Amino acid sequence: MTSRINLQVRMRRFPQGRVDPADFELVEFPVPEPGEGEVLVRNEWLSLDPYMRLRMDPRRSYVEGLRLGDLMPGGTVGVVVASRDPTIPPGARVVGTRMGWQLWSCVPGSALRTIADNGVPLSTALGVCGMPGVTAHYGLFVVGRLRRGETVVVSAASGAVGSVVGQLARIRGARAIGIAGGAAKCRYVVEALGFDDCIDHRSPDFEARLADATPQRVDVQFENVGGTVMDAVLARLNEHARIVLCGLVSEYEQGPASGLRNTRELLVNRATLQAFIVSEHLDYWPGALEELAQWVRSGELRYREDVTEGLENAPAAFASMLQGGNFGKKLVRLDDDPVIEQGVQ
Template sequence: MEQIKNKQIVLASRPIGWVEESNFRLVETILDAPDEGEVLVRNSYLSLDPYMRMRMDAVKSYAPYVELGQVMVGGTVGEVLESNYAGLKPGDLVTGSLSWQLYGVTKGKNLRKVETTKVPLSAYLGIVGMPGVTAWYGLNEIGQPKASETVVVSAASGAVGSVVGQLAKLKGCRVVGIAGGKAKCDYVTETLGFDACIDYKSPDFRQAFKAAIPDGVDVYFDNVGGEILDLVLASLNPFSRIALCGVISQYNQSEPHGIRNVRSLLVNRARLQGFIISDHLEKWAEILPQLEKLVAEGQLKYRESVAEGLENAPAAFIGMLKGENFGKQVVKLT
């Protein structure tokens, strides 16, 4: 194999509070040729997701944290350039976790072949990828919504929340979203078809939220945690269900928000369950074709924010953590 110069973004330092661009460093390396059973991939798009913030801290979590000097973790889609794996050949399009870099070498069994006749390549990092599967699993397996129930979704215009709300509408639920800013709320109601969307940045947010849920909350899909979770807890119905997917409002806080309305879980006999979609890999093969079909038929809509170039990944990541993205945040690499 001809030597290939690779570019990578590595973790240069651990953030204290909010992430800064100085926490990352762009480096150049030379790629090794793929060994037996391995594949060389040129990455086309990189996924940026909130969970990456947790992996920057040297604390025990559900997955190992990124070591200083190590390439930042992340999902990718790209093209196979060289293969020593029977299941893949040059030219195949694949998705995997090849991190913040232009090229990657990995075992072929760690990659999933995709095709772009039904959905664009970048969508395999979003609505027909990890965020879409996360939405489907959390809503259906934990939320278990029934027709006419009220489903509330935080970060409703985001990669996960937007899918949750649309799936709930397909089940005949009343769906109320929470998002930041009028433009995002308008998109959630006018394009995605939610029944209502409340702007958490508005000074009358709490009053507007109460007005939007006259019959209380049966299912809450939480992506943000903090004060909004606390607010929803106060409006739960008996035997309600909460799928705790993320707590993005807390990732950059040195002193996380303390939940006060825990009593509501008891008196309403509610169920709150945190989940990590990588614990349920056996479900992906069942869920992905359903999502792909709904997207191809136009029943599921999505939006992307696209940053250009690997060097701009840190700024795009910080912007996503601050809610500056609109929909799924990806970085176009090639």
Template structure:
């Protein structure tokens, strides 16, 4: 066991777009688990879009990271010391331990990763928070029925890719929206979507009309802005929209929200935003089902991996710039 802990802290708040200078790498002593706690040696760090908001001194659904504190994030690793009866040394676990090599948490804040069915890293992706997010938004809010048309934005990402595959398993026609031909090729060829549209294409709206000639029954949206506006115009009566994210508003000084309300009213659309942390009862159900789908080969996924905790800041910038494919992870060495 290493004698020191490596961690990345928030050094300053971004003035405009974030940079690696907003972070600082530090070393310190290994944390000691208190009674009821577990010490974990983290092997993987999840990099997710919500982290951008936590860098700002603005409270939304969660507190911002304080300057000098370890940056927030989910990790997956192995128990190296335990003072909790339900966990033993060697157990594979995941939890919100942050950007550090070692961390402690109360046992109830950790979840086991079933490495007999999925790799440990998947406990942060398809069988972790992104997968559960896809499950809650798609299965609970959209409630797709066989034969319906589902459109998923940011379809090549860790959440969108899973949401679309769940819709396919439910018997739906699934159209993805992604940025660039390479991502669209991955969405169709690797993830099994029926079609994928490049929102950067000049004829995006014409492609959309051709791809969903009968309209859209459900939108799983991670983007917002002009893309969502275009999709709203193709909604069918009694369609559902699950609002998962709004990446178009990140670092955009003049974001554009929904501008087309009439189609929502005329078509009696159900539109709902959600935060996956509000649905704790769904996590075990979703993770069990998703792990089964992965083990059976029904759900596929891609990981983009950065090596070394010190490279986590750049991994976050790459994710926000759209340079990641699938789930963005950091391998903690």
């Protein structure tokens, strides 16, 4: 008899401040057989995303927090190995947000999207042609109501969401200014992605450089980071500016956030601040995904992936990403052949 052994990463303890790889444990677990309506998937790529840190926090959030011993949540791309959902045949490539940090996932077929062979690499279904890409699209065009000729400033500009935001702004005919950590990321954002400028938030003259880069001030602030970076952009708002509150990654690992000093700018500019969660707008996804894939195929939309090998290295990669250690969409490539044969008779 052959049995497959799954490898899972679970939360062992609540992180105290910064995530530590010791906050996780690797567990071996038998791979279940799919029940009625379920699909068994061998995962090939795991996405690491900042929201996972919010799930590891016992404080109230927009999704339920994890309990000790829970499987780490996460999106994956994989191949269907067995199926009891007639709409998803074995061999299909699928993406799902409920798959978790594991080599094998057994989930309802309704939780999966089949990836059409649409001329873009599979891994992009977790990045530019997946949740982060749709987040950029929805945030910029629907929440930000971006118009041609306006100025957008986006933080974490070399990352999964931010890199798409600035490029979509350029495609729409707007001016795109990025904020990123370090000279290499800033150079990439301008030279490879075509932003008009990118400012290093670590540089001592960050605020002055941001002012120089935004002579017409800022119409859309696409906020991914929060804290002092957010505060610096508030100081540059234009009248009737829209602040797209997408994320606050600099605040996920600390207690109370550093206070904003420039809230007066919200009042004097009659600004609108709106937060959103992309998973609450599922009707929007199909059209946006199609458009994103088209731009990737045409070369108008570029992307970069930062790949870690092996599930066992996911905790350290995740901890690093939350401190800006990633350069591009953070992915984990799972083992080519994770099947462990046991007790073959």
